[in-house]
Amino acid sequence: MAFDSFRDFISQLEQAGELKRISRPVATELEITELANREMKSAQGGKALLFEQPTVNGAVSPFPLAINTMGSWKRMAMSMGASSVDEAAAELGGLIKARPPASFREAIRLLSTALDLRHARPKIVKDGPCKEVVLKFEQNPVPRTESWPKAPNVADRSTFEPQPSTLLNLPIQKCWPLDGGRFLTLPCVLTKDPDTGERNVGMYRMQIYDGRTAGMHWQLQKVGARHGRRYYESGTRMPVAVFLGGDPVFAFCATAPLPDGLDEFLLAGYLRKKSVPLVKCETNDLEVPANADFVIEGYVDPREPLREEGSFGDHTGYYTLPEPYPVFHITAITHRKDAVYPATIVGIPPMEDFYIGSASVKLFLPVFKMNFPEIVDMALPAEGVFHNLVFVSIRKTYPMQAYKIMHGLWGMGQMMFTKYIVVVDEDVDVHNTSDVLFRLCANTDPQRDSIFTRGPADVLDHATTEMAIGSKLGIDATRKMPGEGFKRPWPPLIVMDEAVRKRVDGTV
Ligand SMILES: Cc1cc2nc3c(=O)[nH]c(=O)nc-3n(C[C@H](O)[C@H](O)[C@H](O)COP(=O)(O)O)c2cc1C
Numbered sequence: 001m002a003f004d005s006f007r008d009f010i011s012q013l014e015q016a017g018e019l020k021r022i023s024r025p026v027a028t029e030l031e032i033t034e035l036a037n038r039e040m041k042s043a044q045g046g047k048a049l050l051f052e053q054p055t056v057n058g059a060v061s062p063f064p065l066a067i068n069t070m071g072s073w074k075r076m077a078m079s080m081g082a083s084s085v086d087e088a089a090a091e092l093g094g095l096i097k098a099r100p101p102a103s104f105r106e107a108i109r110l111l112s113t114a115l116d117l118r119h120a121r122p123k124i125v126k127d128g129p130c131k132e133v134v135l136k137f138e139q140n141p142v143p144r145t146e147s148w149p150k151a152p153n154v155a156d157r158s159t160f161e162p163q164p165s166t167l168l169n170l171p172i173q174k175c176w177p178l179d180g181g182r183f184l185t186l187p188c189v190l191t192k193d194p195d196t197g198e199r200n201v202g203m204y205r206m207q208i209y210d211g212r213t214a215g216m217h218w219q220l221q222k223v224g225a226r227h228g229r230r231y232y233e234s235g236t237r238m239p240v241a242v243f244l245g246g247d248p249v250f251a252f253c254a255t256a257p258l259p260d261g262l263d264e265f266l267l268a269g270y271l272r273k274k275s276v277p278l279v280k281c282e283t284n285d286l287e288v289p290a291n292a293d294f295v296i297e298g299y300v301d302p303r304e305p306l307r308e309e310g311s312f313g314d315h316t317g318y319y320t321l322p323e324p325y326p327v328f329h330i331t332a333i334t335h336r337k338d339a340v341y342p343a344t345i346v347g348i349p350p351m352e353d354f355y356i357g358s359a360s361v362k363l364f365l366p367v368f369k370m371n372f373p374e375i376v377d378m379a380l381p382a383e384g385v386f387h388n389l390v391f392v393s394i395r396k397t398y399p400m401q402a403y404k405i406m407h408g409l410w411g412m413g414q415m416m417f418t419k420y421i422v423v424v425d426e427d428v429d430v431h432n433t434s435d436v437l438f439r440l441c442a443n444t445d446p447q448r449d450s451i452f453t454r455g456p457a458d459v460l461d462h463a464t465t466e467m468a469i470g471s472k473l474g475i476d477a478t479r480k481m482p483g484e485g486f487k488r489p490w491p492p493l494i495v496m497d498e499a500v501r502k503r504v505d506g507t508v
Contacts, residue, residue: 128290245293
């Protein structure tokens, strides 16, 4: 299902009983975090929150702020237009496995799948709601200021006539006490490879320096940074477009670890079963979703020195300390008249990002299985904040197979960041951390069953000796085979007879 706007998604959430409205003014400085964090820490991710009157320095912003909109399995599925994330994953898995039809019935099924796929390709349109309000800074300069001016206080939104926005009246949060400033937390950052023209959309947070500039936090190994390096090599200005809102599936696709060169809008079009309409920006040649809520256009200038970004209370549960990143200069802001500002917070898990990351794992499990058919299931437990810890179950048929999987995973895209991989047998539920820990403790001889290696690390990892370089530990917690240096008989797991269980249950 395709959403026409972020507001459309919000109203679907409300109808499904997944949204709480907060109509009193709440400060974007820390207070929204406190309320959202309580929600994210409650059972099954709590509810999405719509702050109708977020305040910026005490003045009500013209735009409401929605947060935790993907922070549960149900809301994550809704944002993907599916009834469950598993259903979306099974559909995609079916496509990957698609073979030539063996019967008419199968041919019809494949045809409908192919039609769905046709919807995937984005199409260019002339105009869109994201341009209902246009502010070009060249024509209408905003004074550059380091201090945050007071926005006009808007007590009654119904009588408020939306004005062209500057960044400074968006309800951009200061999330945590030691944050270096305000940050866009759900921006979809669009860039193009100058050599191939291939587009990339990545989610990289952005620190607001003033009304016209922001930090561009694309990390070393991300596609936006790779595009950036090419512009730095040639010394030419790099066009960048940032969009927020629109169909919520865009935000998910921006976070998904797609291979470099695979268009995020193809995945978005496939998931929403409708191609993504794209409209050209006002001040550069990039194309953004016509139904986005906000578009922030601009550029990065390679001749300009990097600027410190941070600190920022991060996914890791710790603050990421200031580091130099490129400066994004804003040339235009366009937005819907009734735009809703989408936001999230990251911090000590579990947070909303657990569901976003886990949805990616579920969706791309078929791709992992295609490469490694012995993989049964995979989980990235919330405590591991994405990259730190991966549990994987395999159907083991030969000695040292667990090690093949560890090395294979460390070599696959963003799995390179994984610090700890624990491989278990197929009968272990990797989504049950307690079950995995039981097998880990019971089935391993620590020295024999573990391997250390080195590789690229997440730049956010504060524990590595040097940034972006680290060691990795793989643990083989599968049942051992004779070829693995294990010379004793392997004992059976204690399991009650099925007949006895049924008798006691009273089912026979
Ligand atoms: C809420 C959220 C915030 C994120 N912030 C950043 C960030 O600031 N910098 C970054 O490099 N990756 C960040 N990520 C992870 C990237 O979005 C993710 O690695 C994505 O696959 C990158 O896309 P790319 O491979 O096209 O570069 C964030 C993810 C989420 C869910």
